[in-house]
Amino acid sequence: MNHAEEPILLLAHAERHKLRRAIDAISIEYEPLPSVHSMEESERRSTIIWGTDNTFKSYLVEKGDADAVWKDAAHIVEGEYFTGAQEQLYIENNGVIATFDPENGVTVWGSLQCPYYVHKALMALCGLSEDKVRVVQMETGGAFGGKEEYPSMIAGHAALLAIKSGRPVKIIYDRMEDMAATTKRHPSRTRHRTAVSKDGKILGGEIEFAIDGGAYTTLSSVVLSRGTIHAGGPYYWPSVRIRTKALATNTPPHGAFRGFGAPQSLFAMERHMDRIAQVVGISPVEIRRRNFLKPGQTTTTQQVIREEINLNHLLDRALELSDYAAKKTRFAEENKDGTRKKGIGIAAFLHGAGFTGSGERYLNSLVGVEAGADGNVRVLVSSAEFGQGTNTVLCQIAAEALGLPYENVSIAQPDTTVVPNSGPTVASRTAMIVGKLLQSAAKGIKETLTKTGFLGNDFTPEQFRAACREYIAAHETLKSYARYEAPGDVYWDDEKYRGEAYAAFAWAVYVAEVTVDLPTYAVTVDDFVALQEVGKVLHPVLAEGQITGGVAQAIGFALYEKVVWQDGRMINNQMTNYIMPTSVDVPPIRVFFEELGNVHGAHGAKGIGELAMDGPAPAIVNAVEDAIGVRFHSIPLLPEDLFEALRPAPLEQDAPSLTRGTA
Amino acid sequence: MRADPAEYKFVSPGNLQAVLSLLASEPAQWLPIAGGTDVMVLYSAGKLPNRKLINILNIPELRQIEVFPDSVRIGAACTYTALRKHDNVSREFPLLATAASWTGGIANQNRGTLGGNIANASPAADSLPALLVYDAEVTLISARGARRVAYRNFHSGYKQTALAADELIRDISLPRRFSEYLSHARKVGARNAQAISKVCLAALGQIANGAIRDVRLALGSVAPVPLRLNETERALTGKKIEPPLIDTARKSVVKEIRPIDDIRSTARYRAAVAGNLVAEFLEKLAAAGANA
Numbered sequence: 001m002n003h004a005e006e007p008i009l010l011l012a013h014a015e016r017h018k019l020r021r022a023i024d025a026i027s028i029e030y031e032p033l034p035s036v037h038s039m040e041e042s043e044r045r046s047t048i049i050w051g052t053d054n055t056f057k058s059y060l061v062e063k064g065d066a067d068a069v070w071k072d073a074a075h076i077v078e079g080e081y082f083t084g085a086q087e088q089l090y091i092e093n094n095g096v097i098a099t100f101d102p103e104n105g106v107t108v109w110g111s112l113q114c115p116y117y118v119h120k121a122l123m124a125l126c127g128l129s130e131d132k133v134r135v136v137q138m139e140t141g142g143a144f145g146g147k148e149e150y151p152s153m154i155a156g157h158a159a160l161l162a163i164k165s166g167r168p169v170k171i172i173y174d175r176m177e178d179m180a181a182t183t184k185r186h187p188s189r190t191r192h193r194t195a196v197s198k199d200g201k202i203l204g205g206e207i208e209f210a211i212d213g214g215a216y217t218t219l220s221s222v223v224l225s226r227g228t229i230h231a232g233g234p235y236y237w238p239s240v241r242i243r244t245k246a247l248a249t250n251t252p253p254h255g256a257f258r259g260f261g262a263p264q265s266l267f268a269m270e271r272h273m274d275r276i277a278q279v280v281g282i283s284p285v286e287i288r289r290r291n292f293l294k295p296g297q298t299t300t301t302q303q304v305i306r307e308e309i310n311l312n313h314l315l316d317r318a319l320e321l322s323d324y325a326a327k328k329t330r331f332a333e334e335n336k337d338g339t340r341k342k343g344i345g346i347a348a349f350l351h352g353a354g355f356t357g358s359g360e361r362y363l364n365s366l367v368g369v370e371a372g373a374d375g376n377v378r379v380l381v382s383s384a385e386f387g388q389g390t391n392t393v394l395c396q397i398a399a400e401a402l403g404l405p406y407e408n409v410s411i412a413q414p415d416t417t418v419v420p421n422s423g424p425t426v427a428s429r430t431a432m433i434v435g436k437l438l439q440s441a442a443k444g445i446k447e448t449l450t451k452t453g454f455l456g457n458d459f460t461p462e463q464f465r466a467a468c469r470e471y472i473a474a475h476e477t478l479k480s481y482a483r484y485e486a487p488g489d490v491y492w493d494d495e496k497y498r499g500e501a502y503a504a505f506a507w508a509v510y511v512a513e514v515t516v517d518l519p520t521y522a523v524t525v526d527d528f529v530a531l532q533e534v535g536k537v538l539h540p541v542l543a544e545g546q547i548t549g550g551v552a553q554a555i556g557f558a559l560y561e562k563v564v565w566q567d568g569r570m571i572n573n574q575m576t577n578y579i580m581p582t583s584v585d586v587p588p589i590r591v592f593f594e595e596l597g598n599v600h601g602a603h604g605a606k607g608i609g610e611l612a613m614d615g616p617a618p619a620i621v622n623a624v625e626d627a628i629g630v631r632f633h634s635i636p637l638l639p640e641d642l643f644e645a646l647r648p649a650p651l652e653q654d655a656p657s658l659t660r661g662t663a
Numbered sequence: 664m665r666a667d668p669a670e671y672k673f674v675s676p677g678n679l680q681a682v683l684s685l686l687a688s689e690p691a692q693w694l695p696i697a698g699g700t701d702v703m704v705l706y707s708a709g710k711l712p713n714r715k716l717i718n719i720l721n722i723p724e725l726r727q728i729e730v731f732p733d734s735v736r737i738g739a740a741c742t743y744t745a746l747r748k749h750d751n752v753s754r755e756f757p758l759l760a761t762a763a764s765w766t767g768g769i770a771n772q773n774r775g776t777l778g779g780n781i782a783n784a785s786p787a788a789d790s791l792p793a794l795l796v797y798d799a800e801v802t803l804i805s806a807r808g809a810r811r812v813a814y815r816n817f818h819s820g821y822k823q824t825a826l827a828a829d830e831l832i833r834d835i836s837l838p839r840r841f842s843e844y845l846s847h848a849r850k851v852g853a854r855n856a857q858a859i860s861k862v863c864l865a866a867l868g869q870i871a872n873g874a875i876r877d878v879r880l881a882l883g884s885v886a887p888v889p890l891r892l893n894e895t896e897r898a899l900t901g902k903k904i905e906p907p908l909i910d911t912a913r914k915s916v917v918k919e920i921r922p923i924d925d926i927r928s929t930a931r932y933r934a935a936v937a938g939n940l941v942a943e944f945l946e947k948l949a950a951a952g953a954n955a
Binding site: 020174339518520521522560564571572576577579580581582583585638640643 | 664665666667668669708709851853854855856857858859861926927928929931932935936939940942943
């Protein structure tokens with residue numbers, strides 16, 4: 001066993017209450033082996049629990065000559081930043097039902113994000129062919145990444161029990177099991193060492209990013225990849241070296257959670273930018289302004305920014321919407337008295353949409369559209385609805401592409417016997433990548449009907465219906481598929497980790513306003529402005545909902561949600577003691593969009609699902625520092641942490657930054 | 664749900680005498696259950712040791728709030744919602760009504776009862792400090808008869824109470840002599856709603872001739888039992904509220920409480936915040952005194 005929640009025995013009973021007695025009747029003898037419960041222990045390697053070096057995966061990104069930058073630096077700014085594990089806390093816990101019969105094989109119905117991941121896992125586990133495994137995604141009560149990989153585990157358990165018992169088997173985790181055993185956000189540590197010019201320009205630097213992968217590889221290498229590529233933030237680095245690694249520890253494996261590594265490394269980057277500003281002696285606004293990526297410049301992986309993004313404009317607008325300048329002045333004045341100190345902080349960031357690098361090419365997604373004799377159209381994708389509005393947006397895209405009313409379009413339940421593999425529902429890829437393929441597939445229906453002479457170029461829904469009826473009478477079915485084709489100009493080198501990391505980035509500037517209540521050391525977020533450029537907004541209400549929900553979840557990440565570990569187990573695995581913010585803890589979240597468009601997405605859309613998770617935590621911690629002048633490097637930032645930093649005993653200050661040159 | 668319902672027995676006699684005789688005939692066998700907001704959490708986690716449950720939510724005598732000239736008598740099975748909605752309670756005992764509004768969510772408040780909160784005896788219970796500063800008295804009843812116990816003597820240690828195995832709490836009586844006091848309540852939880860307190864304060868005070876005539880302070884979550892701060896009160900009574908006195912109060916609070924480190928917070932944090940909350944109250948009291 002490599003972690004305390006690892007399944008070693010499967011038991012089922014026709015009456016679930018009786019199962020407890022079966023469990024009581026079994027005794028398991030354990031022989032304890034040395035174990036590792038922190039990243040620091042893991043990298044010391046005195047106990048090896050994985051491979052030869054406790055490392056699941058490492059990446060090295062190099063741009064320019066990162067060793068040559070130090071001699072010209074006016075300032076060298078160092079910092080170390082930490083983020084904690086976070087539980088997804090979807091409303092519905094993980095759960096599946098499995099059946100087996102020798103003729104049809106295994107069928108699983110479940111609460112899940114990626115039907116074809118489960119399908120693949122079950123084929124391997126049960127030794128069954130493709131057509132003997134069927135996976136159906138049921139209406140799913142939230143996921144946030146927490147149902148990307150774990151359903152394959154629990155589906156495997158249910159399938160094995162169904163095969164063994166010959167009966168249907170249902171496994172639904174209760175909240176305590178779900179919190180203890182399923183995947184969470186990877187804890188992280190980021191170290192920055194940055195060479196900065198006298199006037200606050202980043203000359204180059206080194207970034208070390210490490211995540212705690214838990215006891216098995218699972219998705220850690222992919223999470224690490226996204227964290228690596230986002231580590232430099234939306235800034236221009238003339239040269240940089242980014243070293244990253246995913247370490248093994250004896251906790252349940254960490255996994256996918258909205259943002260997927262980016263919220264971790266961006267927290268560090270955006271806290272570090274405020275630190276650089278202090279050392280240089282300019283404002284948090286100015287330091288960002290002087291370093292923003294501009295069109296034509298390259299990212300840390302040397303991807304050329306081709307779109308006409310103007311981050312200074314985005315910043316100006318966010319400052320205006322949040323009344324930043326006036327508040328900054330007012331708070332400085334008001335904070336002289338009283339026990340409630342106010343602060344305001346910003347974070348600028350980006351989020352790459354779709355799979356990283358060559359990922360979309362490997363996925364090779366296929367999307368289908370089917371028209372019936374009644375003229376109604378059905379979308380065939382494996383993309384799953386779990387509250388984010390996928391079904392609505394995909395139907396909307398198909399309706400738009402065919403020029404039909406929305407009511408004439410429906411979407412098939414994701415069932416591997418019905419829908420093609422359009423890839424997993426992850427990585428902010430559905431509206432953009434799957435949506436774009438869907439647009440092509442839908443147009444294919446129209447083309448088939450026009451080319452065969454059943455339909456003219458302009459048509460009414462009635463004419464479309466008649467054309468479908470006639471075509472199907474002649475040809476039985478009317479379906480159209482579109483497969484992913486990598487854009488010709490996309491270059492990615494998996495070895496050197498260099499090139500076009502993402503087909504498109506979404507960009508954002510967020511502003512958080514906080515109050516620190518000194519008698520209780522509590523931070524509350526009073527106001528929040530979330531401004532982003534996400535290409536074309538396909539559905540304003542759903543898009544705003546995505547951002548609002550992401551910000552609320554990130555407020556939890558920043559200020560409330562702390563997994564308490566003891567020997568690799570979560571011991572506060574109850575909603576009473578693992579604190580997520582309620583509606584009274586979340587301020588009005590004011591959401592604004594800019595729309596630049598995007599050639600790679602449906603109707604110019606970019607990914608939106610994860611972006612909002614990236615920025616709030618650093619903006620909030622930056623605001624806390626603005627309010628009370630104390631630097632914090634670690635989230636979650638709880639009242640107890642503020643108390644320890646503020647109590648009268650002398651504070652441990654971090655090492656002063658080296659300042660040299662003429663400054 | 665981790666418990667097997669078949670292993671539990673639940674009865675609902677519906678009248679007080681029947682409940683008391685069952686408690687008397689099989690003492691310590693039956694666990695009285697009203698709203699179930701504590702009991703069912705344990706049950707659901709498979710951790711409820713008692714196998715026999717007796718319903719007391721449907722006993723009319725336990726559900727009344729009666730107003731007498733000198734006191735308000737609250738039936739033990741009155742819910743937090745009933746407390747919040749009751750005119751006299753919310754007007755004359757705002758600390759109790761406020762604490763009721765802090766407890767759980769609306770659903771918990773519709774089910775949870777004041778008697779249950781007392782009997783469950785959690786030191787983190789929000790309504791108990793209010794009962795301490797209001798000089799509450801509880802009536803305990805059994806087949807043997809009724810007796811009255813000052814609430815300040817009810818809790819004898821962590822989760823230990825004056826209740827005998829065959830006894831029920833019948834009512835909680837509050838003397839009607841605090842409406843002229845300045846009252847102050849503050850709860851510090853891990854979030855602003857639906858949180859278990861890290862520290863909570865119920866405070867009453869009166870200023871006469873620029874000095875503290877009477878002060879009553881009680882804290883939750885800082886000791887094995889809900890704690891009345893007798894020493895601190897003594898140190899404050901008769902004094903004028905000035906910065907040195909506030910410092911004295913802060914130090915006295917820290918000396919008087921016995922907070923612990925647990926899954927929700929640290930002893931050090933609780934001690935500092937307890938002192939801060941009392942200081943905050945004294946400043947408010949001084950300001951009210953100055954305006955009087």
